[in-house]
Amino acid sequence: MTSPAPTTARIGIIGAGPGGLTCARILQRHGIAVTVHDRDSGPDARNQGGTLDLHADDGQLALREAGLLDEFFELARAEGQEMREMDVTGAIRTHHVPDAGDLFKPEIDRGQLRTLLLESLQPGTVRWGHALARVSGPAGGRRTLHFTDGTAVEADLVIGADGAFSRVRPAVSAAVPQYTGVSFLEARFDDVANRHADLSELVGQGGAHAADGKRGLFAQRNSGDHIRVYVIQRVPVDWIASAGLSIEDTPGLRAHLSGEFAAWSPRMRQMITDNDGPYVDRPIFALPVPHTWEHDPAVTLLGDAAHVMPPLGVGVNLAMLDACELALALANSATVDEALRTYENTMLPRSADMAKMLENGAEHLLSADGPGFGGDDGRP
Structure with missing residues (x-):
């Protein structure tokens, strides 16, 4: 042809x-x-x-x-473009603030x-x-x-x-x-200035990340006074069903995740316990x-x-x-x-x-040293 x-x-x-x-x-x-x-x-x-x-x-x-x-x-x-790297207590370890006019x-x-x-x-x-x-x-x-x-x-x-x-x-x-072995669970927070003021202050104007080597949280501010949080875990792709839960079982998932993140501070755990509405399962494939x-x-x-x-x-x-x-x-x-x-x-x-x-690379999101957000070249 x-x-x-x-x-x-x-x-x-x-x-x-x-x-x-x-x-x-x-x-x-x-x-x-x-x-x-x-x-x-x-x-x-x-x-x-x-x-x-x-x-x-x-x-x-x-x-x-x-x-x-x-x-x-x-x-x-x-x-x-602001980015915060925190520890499991919520203390800021590194903080990237964009320069005025940085686009x-x-x-x-x-x-x-x-x-x-x-x-x-x-x-x-x-x-x-x-x-x-x-x-x-x-x-x-x-x-x-x-x-x-x-x-x-x-x-x-x-x-x-x-x-x-x-x-x-x-x-x-x-x-x-193929499944990478790392899964995200998305949680949404609405009207954060009024309903989730502490979370709003914790996250800042851009993103905030923390991990302990086995699990992590990445929070990202959206427009319209919303924040999305991604619960990051190294788990089987069917981990929700294996735990006897379903994606619609928000209370059950909260209880399960609270146990997984028990060593984290209450301020950090609000990212997995105070969300508005159901979670969204997002296993990572490559x-x-x-x-x-x-x-x-x-x-x-x-x-x-x-x-x-x-x-x-x-x-x-x-x-x-x-x-x-x-x-x-x-x-x-x-x-x-x-x-x-x-x-x-x-x-x-x-x-x-x-x-x-x-x-x-998804493994880096679980590293306690952080994935290096906000580098000089603008990439993770």
Whole structure:
């Protein structure tokens, strides 16, 4: 099959997360048509999660190419770059406070970033309620996207931006994410200035982390006077069921975690006992290092679909940089095949290097010495 020109190709992006939407926005800025398919029933179908720090050397570069950097800075919280490392009593061991005017990695809520990107797209770009079941078609040839509602569409290029458990990935790779042995349990706190004043003071304007070598807590301030706390443990992936509990059993989980953190101070334990509403189970998975695939002129991956890694501050930034570079390659290449080769020749080595650096990185979140948040290079 002769590879089509990007301007005439039928391009389907799977996944309306930051990576997929960034790619779509930059493509449209260059006059290239694209459709984004997402499994959610609509943009407000579910909570988008916590806050993100977008780095000047990757995530912000992508937003500049998307023409959205000024709008991002209007929403971003520079003060969110503050980082506290504490011990199990709540005493501060190290404290990073951003300099005035420091915009290297300001914070923005995931939901705010997604809305910013969605509102920048042409009407009808995103087709909601399109959960991908599989991709069919010969390697190197035109592909068909099969959705769970029984519909199907053909595409000259399929871009998998659909996360760790990508339904596009099997079209080019047999790799599947493996459990890292570390699990997060998310707790949410609302109206913290009034209802959780002590926690608000403890966490500060950005993030706060503590660990004892076996377990840890990471608290992160969100906009709208919310805080999210992540209880970090080295446990089996089914630890909740093994304890005779369910994710809906908030009192039971509180009691269990209170026992696990019994040696921690009451001030620190409020992060696992005073939350508003249910917990969210977030076991940490990662792809093999390195993760590569044989080039296919009609299918590629970006973000977690290509290189899911431990959550150490690089995931969304790499996804948006991937998206930017892929979109620019398509805008500046004669054929889709040429564009994918250009993109993958840069993305795959970069992601392999980063994945190697962060391999087993989730373990650092359990270290009593801390993971090194707030370093000079702005990365964990």
